[in-house]
Amino acid sequence: MIILGIETSCDETSAAVVRDGRWVLSNVIRSQVDLHERYGGIVPELASRRHVTTIIPTIDLAIEQAGVSPSALDAIAVTEGPGLAGSLLVGVNIAKTLAYVWEKPLIPVNHLEGHIYANWLTLPGEPEVEPPIFPLVCLIVSGGHTELVLMRDHGDYGLLGRTLDDAAGEAFDKGARLLGLGFPGGPAIQRAAEHGRPGRFALPRAWLGDSYDFSFSGLKTALLRLVEHYRRPAQTNRRSTSRKPFPEYEPPVYAPTMPVADLAAEYQEAIVEVLVEKTARAARDFRAAMVLLAGGVAANALLRRRLQEAVHVPVRYPPPILCTDNAAMIAGAAYYLYQRGVTAGLELDVQAQLPLVTRTLIRT
């Protein structure tokens, strides 16, 4: 079964063709990082605008690279949520229209489910990836989400815990902005932390008792208090922004003595430590056969290493290109949804706040 996937939930425009939920035939991702960099974070309105112009060339290239014709497609899959409403609607409307004129089934996919199913995918020319084994525990960590999920079978999810405030990726972004390191924050902090020493400054870890939930906003506030000592008044080059609908980011100015590397190292350590501890405990508590990582933050090297040290079952994570938001994971998850009879009609709408467990069995 050959599925065209479309993903526009945040700031990547992506289209992909995947066979049988496992074999990636093409996976085109148009990143918008260049667009959002100067704002120090994603500007939702600008993200939606970029999707409108890039979506058709992206889909066209995905179909061409897969070497299939539209008539060879068996279904069209699209992210219905969660995500930015203005961005989601571009993909959902294009997908519905193509399904309508090409007379193909339309499969609505939860973005988080897509992230999990990135672990089933084999990239072109790469050795075959063995399907993960149930029951498994999956940590989905990205700029938009932090969820700890127990999965007993295809479509059988239990939400063990989630972030109560900022997502892990968001915490990295905010930390990087405070440290003046740029956007996106995850890679920026990881790079800065390479030459730093964690523990020189103490940042808090929010354990929240023995729940599996996360909280990162206190960490960000604590970092703010630390860097405040080094702050210098900004040489304001602020032009009148009153007419500008989207104000640009002006990095803070700090004394050269600020130990950026040590602060970044401790900040990264604080985020990773909580993620690893809770994931490892869930894996023990639910006798998981495997632990999966998914989402953009799964590319963090410290997180991968620590998690592998902390659990005694195999830890799996997708290659970097499948960790970021991409359409191959949507087309992949769609295959398993379709096996269970999940399709949508022309009335499909976007669901900005869609939780993970909707079209699926809930058994926590």
Next chain:
Amino acid sequence: MVDVDRLLLAIDTSTEQAGLALYDGAWLSELSWSAGRSQTASLLGQLDHLLRINRVTARQLRAIAVTLGPGSFNGLRVGMSVGKGLSYGLGIPLVGIVTLDALAYPHTARRHPIRAFVPAGRGRVVYADYHLRSGQWVRDSLLRTVRAEQLADGLTETMVFAGVLGAELAERLKGQPKVLLPPPSWRLLRPGWVAELALQRWQSGAVDRLETLEPIYVHLGTTEVVAPVELPESR
């Protein structure tokens, strides 16, 4: 009979009143409904309905038209996405039409200057002016935002007002000098007008590119510059 060699579909989701039209240069079928903010949920179902009641299939369409705005940002993106999907999926051309042009178009026959406007949220409207210059209708290149109740302030010439207004404001404008206010049915954006302008553009060889065409986004309190355009007269 439908002329299937020139069958064009026009889509308008600039405002909460959405519209669709099928047009072949002579025959016209229109659908207009209150979509609110859920254009995504209703647009394709209504399109399917319009095609069915006219016994036409999507594969018989030869061109697609879509309104470019100004209007609601998300609303415009819905129409633009469906328009692009149809154009790409069926391999047929796409033509963008400025929403205000379609509103002004039916009034060109009256030979008075025209002020066309759409709601811009928070009690504001976006408007543009149209003048007859040397026998040719021309739109100003400036799209301006103003509070709806200030729409007729400082008029120096008599103008036709084209666009949807609240009952109270419409009543107030009607009494003002230099304001010509057509009845509501002539001020609501009819999808047929979009189709007519688009068919003329398409037949003259003007087609837009899927990788560059995007809505016109006018922010409150700002003025947006768009290329001036010559408008055909509706006679």
